[in-house]
Amino acid sequence: MLERFxxxxxxxxxxxxxxxxxxxxxxxxxxxxxDEEQFTQCVDxxxxxLIVASSRPGPVGVATERFEVVANFLSHPRNRRxxxxxxxxxEDPTVASLTNLYPGLxxxxxxxxxxxxxxxxxxxxxxxxxxxxxxxxxxxxKDDAPARVPVTFKGDPGPR
Amino acid sequence: MSEQTKDSVDEVIEVxxxxxxxxxxxxxxxxxxxxxxxxxxxxxxxxxxxxxxxxLVLTGGQWxxxxxxxxxxxxxxxPQHPSTHxxxxxxxxxxxxxxxxxxxxxxxxxxxxxxxxxxxxYVQGSTNVTRMDYxxxxxNELVFSMATxxxxxxxxxxxxxxxxxxxxxxxxxxxxxLFQATNGLDxxxxxxxxxxxxxxxxxxxxxxxxxxxxxNNNFIRPGGVAADxxxxxxxxxxxxxTAVERGVAEYDKLLSENPIWRExxxxxxxxxxxxxxxLNVTGPILRSTxxxxxxxxxxxxxxxxxxxxxxxxxxxxxxxxxYQIRLYEILESIKIVRQCVERMPPGDYRVQDxxxxxxxxxxxxxSMEALIHHFKLFTEGFRVPPGETYVAIESPRGEIGCYLxxxxxxxxxxxxxxxxxxxxxxxxxxxxxxxxxADAVAVVSxxxxxxxxxxx
Numbered sequence: 001m002l003e004r005f006x007x008x009x010x011x012x013x014x015x016x017x018x019x020x021x022x023x024x025x026x027x028x029x030x031x032x033x034x035d036e037e038q039f040t041q042c043v044d045x046x047x048x049x050l051i052v053a054s055s056r057p058g059p060v061g062v063a064t065e066r067f068e069v070v071a072n073f074l075s076h077p078r079n080r081r082x083x084x085x086x087x088x089x090x091e092d093p094t095v096a097s098l099t100n101l102y103p104g105l106x107x108x109x110x111x112x113x114x115x116x117x118x119x120x121x122x123x124x125x126x127x128x129x130x131x132x133x134x135x136x137x138x139x140x141x142k143d144d145a146p147a148r149v150p151v152t153f154k155g156d157p158g159p160r
Numbered sequence: 161m162s163e164q165t166k167d168s169v170d171e172v173i174e175v176x177x178x179x180x181x182x183x184x185x186x187x188x189x190x191x192x193x194x195x196x197x198x199x200x201x202x203x204x205x206x207x208x209x210x211x212x213x214x215x216l217v218l219t220g221g222q223w224x225x226x227x228x229x230x231x232x233x234x235x236x237x238x239p240q241h242p243s244t245h246x247x248x249x250x251x252x253x254x255x256x257x258x259x260x261x262x263x264x265x266x267x268x269x270x271x272x273x274x275x276x277x278x279x280x281x282y283v284q285g286s287t288n289v290t291r292m293d294y295x296x297x298x299x300n301e302l303v304f305s306m307a308t309x310x311x312x313x314x315x316x317x318x319x320x321x322x323x324x325x326x327x328x329x330x331x332x333x334x335x336x337x338l339f340q341a342t343n344g345l346d347x348x349x350x351x352x353x354x355x356x357x358x359x360x361x362x363x364x365x366x367x368x369x370x371x372x373x374x375x376n377n378n379f380i381r382p383g384g385v386a387a388d389x390x391x392x393x394x395x396x397x398x399x400x401x402t403a404v405e406r407g408v409a410e411y412d413k414l415l416s417e418n419p420i421w422r423e424x425x426x427x428x429x430x431x432x433x434x435x436x437x438x439l440n441v442t443g444p445i446l447r448s449t450x451x452x453x454x455x456x457x458x459x460x461x462x463x464x465x466x467x468x469x470x471x472x473x474x475x476x477x478x479x480x481x482x483y484q485i486r487l488y489e490i491l492e493s494i495k496i497v498r499q500c501v502e503r504m505p506p507g508d509y510r511v512q513d514x515x516x517x518x519x520x521x522x523x524x525x526x527s528m529e530a531l532i533h534h535f536k537l538f539t540e541g542f543r544v545p546p547g548e549t550y551v552a553i554e555s556p557r558g559e560i561g562c563y564l565x566x567x568x569x570x571x572x573x574x575x576x577x578x579x580x581x582x583x584x585x586x587x588x589x590x591x592x593x594x595x596x597x598a599d600a601v602a603v604v605s606x607x608x609x610x611x612x613x614x615x616x
Binding site: 013014015016018040041042043044046048049070072076079081083102103104105106107108111115128129130131132139140 | 267270274275310311437438441458459547552574576585
């Protein structure tokens with residue numbers, strides 16, 4: 001795999017295989033894993049907002065950006081797992097959608113979009129999934145504080 | 161009837177005749193099938209096993225504009241509807257009684273538990289995650305604790321491992337009993353809710369004597385379990401095993417050969433292995449397609465490679481098979497529970513590292529150090545070295561995973577739970593269309609979604 005995708009960095013995270021790949025080859029890596037390495041399922045896609053991380057996880061050499069999109073692949077025939085991580089910058093939070101390869105990621109990518117505002121290009125229906133459609137902000141971003149929503153109490157006398 | 165109305169009625173009938181999804185025609189006459197059903201044999205042949213398999217449509221995109229509003233009807237079910245298992249909302253496009261499309265709309269139970277998880281220490285974390293899949297809370301705690309322990313590089317004592325296995329299997333029994341009860345209720349076998357609840361209540365009562373709480377136990381914690389097993393637990397557990405086995409035999413007798421039950425379930429909601437894998441389906445739904453994948457066997461955790469049990473799987477991928485798998489999995493779990501009773505090793509029920517687990521209550525009165533440890537642990541928690549990990553286990557509903565990122569502080573930097581129901585719900589897109597509306601209720605019920613886990 002190293003030969004196919006030169007910029008990628010392999011790491012061992014507590015006994016699990018992790019690959020940090022470039023955002024541009026995100027879709028190609030998934031295609032490669034599915035078609036040539038028999039990774040039959042991509043069990044999960046999620047993201048991490050690293051804006052306030054005091055010490056960043058991951059191996060040396062990874063050019064860290066604000067967001068990390070994390071995909072966990074599972075191969076049934078080989079009984080192995082691999083985790084693929086890509087860095088996504090804050091100014092252009094876009095990454096290719098894997099729904100054409102793994103249709104079951106539809107909900108997962110919508111959740112990542114809903115919670116982090118990371119967009120997946122070519123996703124068939126990139127709408128909010130957990131939050132209301134008219135929600136403002138992305139709750140799981142670290143700068144989106146919980147309980148920031150102004151609450152209007154019934155009979156509120158207003159500011160004193 | 162005026163001339164004009166009659167014309168439009170004809171028009172509607174004409175339109176209905178065209179099959180908008182190009183479904184394979186069910187050749188036999190419905191009236192003939194109904195008559196056949198009255199004979200005592202061949203309930204399974206009532207619905208040919210494969211009439212509704214069709215090309216998998218997996219867009220999930222925006223629905224195109226309906227061209228002629230008279231053709232089809234958009235029906236909204238839920239979010240408050242008895243058959244939707246909580247607050248699931250389903251939009252369905254119906255052509256008469258045939259469902260053309262179904263779309264699950266979730267989020268009504270979203271309470272931001274992943275965000276909450278970032279604000280709680282690892283000590284408090286299991287209190288939070290246990291409320292996600294509220295029908296099998298111990299699986300959530302287990303996966304969170306295992307992820308934390310992997311980041312800490314801590315090995316839990318053997319007894320703790322076996323207690324965890326015992327509890328998780330008891331919880332699986334309770335969860336599958338819940339399924340039997342509600343599945344029966346959804347499909348009109350109303351007495352099942354009484355029978356299923358009867359045995360489930362026994363199981364929960366046993367969990368209460370062991371953990372102190374019926375649900376949301378918060379018993380499996382990083383470093384082990386909260387307490388040792390109570391006196392006399394062996395007799396209680398064995399008594400429960402006998403009661404549940406008797407119950408399962410009764411359900412089997414009541415439902416499995418029941419022609420009405422079979423007519424409602426056999427051949428309904430079909431899905432095949434390829435579709436299930438593509439849609440990220442795990443657990444009993446995947447196993448019902450003939451794919452014997454169970455993480456307890458495939459990637460053993462706890463002491464599952466040490467106990468003897470079978471993976472239940474069937475070939476047809478319909479509602480009946482999913483019912484059957486969950487029924488027989490109860491018996492397999494009882495097998496494991498019996499082995500736990502027999503082979504429960506002696507020793508500690510949690511690691512004796514005072515930085516991770518609290519000291520015994522009695523020590524606090526006599527030891528200053530114990531008091532400090534206790535105080536530090538419950539105010540600040542323990543620090544976890546930086547790193548990230550993904551741990552997956554087999555919950556009653558499928559693969560539940562925990563992606564945990566630590567930045568070296570006492571709180572998780574990111575806590576993500578991969579809820580199996582969240583993904584399994586997508587299988588509805590493949591199973592419902594082409595079937596009758598009443599079958600959609602059967603399909604949703606057979607997915608067994610827990611909305612607390614879907615929305616988190």
